[in-house]
Amino acid sequence: MGLEPFTQDDQIFRDEDVLRDNYRPDDLIERDKELSEYQAALKPVIKGARPRNIFVYGQTGVGKSLATAMIMNRLLLDQENYPDIDIEVVELTCKSLTSSYQVTAHLVNQFRSQDEQITPTGYTPGMINDMLWRHLNELEATHCLIVLDEVDSIGKDDDILYELPRCNDNGNVEDTKIGVVGISNDFTFRDNLSGRVKDSLCDEEIHFPPYDADQLSNILMQRAEKAFTDGVLEDDVIPLSAAHAAQDSGSARQALKLLFKAGDLAREREAPSVTEQHVREAEKLIEEGKVKDELESLPTQSHLTLLAILMLSKGDALPAKTRVVYEKYVELAELADADVKTDRTIRDRLSQLTLKGFLGVEEQNDGIHGGSYHQYTLEVRTDIVEDALQSQTRISEVFH
Ligand SMILES: Nc1ncnc2c1ncn2[C@@H]1O[C@H](COP(=O)(O)OP(=O)(O)OP(=O)(O)O)[C@@H](O)[C@H]1O
Numbered sequence: 001m002g003l004e005p006f007t008q009d010d011q012i013f014r015d016e017d018v019l020r021d022n023y024r025p026d027d028l029i030e031r032d033k034e035l036s037e038y039q040a041a042l043k044p045v046i047k048g049a050r051p052r053n054i055f056v057y058g059q060t061g062v063g064k065s066l067a068t069a070m071i072m073n074r075l076l077l078d079q080e081n082y083p084d085i086d087i088e089v090v091e092l093t094c095k096s097l098t099s100s101y102q103v104t105a106h107l108v109n110q111f112r113s114q115d116e117q118i119t120p121t122g123y124t125p126g127m128i129n130d131m132l133w134r135h136l137n138e139l140e141a142t143h144c145l146i147v148l149d150e151v152d153s154i155g156k157d158d159d160i161l162y163e164l165p166r167c168n169d170n171g172n173v174e175d176t177k178i179g180v181v182g183i184s185n186d187f188t189f190r191d192n193l194s195g196r197v198k199d200s201l202c203d204e205e206i207h208f209p210p211y212d213a214d215q216l217s218n219i220l221m222q223r224a225e226k227a228f229t230d231g232v233l234e235d236d237v238i239p240l241s242a243a244h245a246a247q248d249s250g251s252a253r254q255a256l257k258l259l260f261k262a263g264d265l266a267r268e269r270e271a272p273s274v275t276e277q278h279v280r281e282a283e284k285l286i287e288e289g290k291v292k293d294e295l296e297s298l299p300t301q302s303h304l305t306l307l308a309i310l311m312l313s314k315g316d317a318l319p320a321k322t323r324v325v326y327e328k329y330v331e332l333a334e335l336a337d338a339d340v341k342t343d344r345t346i347r348d349r350l351s352q353l354t355l356k357g358f359l360g361v362e363e364q365n366d367g368i369h370g371g372s373y374h375q376y377t378l379e380v381r382t383d384i385v386e387d388a389l390q391s392q393t394r395i396s397e398v399f400h
């Protein structure tokens, strides 16, 4: 059979992009309380006062970034009613920016044209801060709100989170009133902020709690109307997707992903409607994908240890004693041209893989000799492990 023609036929989706993460719905539903707190915190700005610094936190997928984008848009729109106010909003996603220096350099670049961008190395912290103050001083705006999304990336090197909210007080920036909005889904980061950063960054804290199943159902319904063709979702599909995501994380992102995947399966199978069964299968596939991602992100020596277990499993030699796993490991590590570690190290790796749930362990007593030993089993499907290991260049060579 040759190629099938590409066609626009799709019984299931009217517009699947509506379920994607970067789609902006018209309304943010189920967040009235948080939105009103957020708006109240920004209200002084439109009245010309100094902005309060705001820290927005809550687990992943609960609408922090979406709410922020919507509120900022609204603020920019409403300021047009007030000729004495001129607000600028600068948004920076700090993902993968791991120091104050990097965050500041990226902020500086936001104020510069394409051919004036600085490279984010080669300046002292003082120089880079001065560049930022200069740009902020040059602004014509009465106010500048600086949104730092995923700000936890910065880790302990958080000087800028002290300096920036204070820049008016310290005289670094004079005419334009500066406000900072920090957003984070990392509770440890929030709890561990140093006292001085907490004092300056968190005038207001706004917490976005996880969604419950009813809230997620409503969010999904809002999207499903546009995303799916009429009547194609069976009644249980949305409640089931919502319940699953509510139980696991309370994340709208997860719920949307599940609903999309269920629809995608129905389409792939040319089914006339999306059913509960599709949701259950989608759930399983997403779960497997997650396991595979986790397996892939392990370090090389853990991969080699896992490979030894996989090979033993294929040879029907599981459960296997630590010594047997180690011998297999040595053989494979040599084949892969990797460092061969001591059996002690590999025993540690085995424990870690067990803790993560990839391996099972049984303790056996050795009868009259009185000793005991561990026997390992594989707790993940072999095809998933094999897929994950095949994707590692060094290890895939050993498979052939
Ligand atoms: N109340 C809501 N109504 C409609 N869609 C929502 C709502 N809350 C979240 N979403 C959708 O869920 C997804 C995740 O939301 P968002 O990106 O705002 O989460 P977040 O809290 O910023 O998560 P993270 O901490 O991972 O960045 C987006 O696709 C967003 O459109």
Ligand SMILES: [Mg+2]
Residues within 6 Å of the ligand: 064, 065, 066, 149, 150
């Ligand atoms: Mg976000």
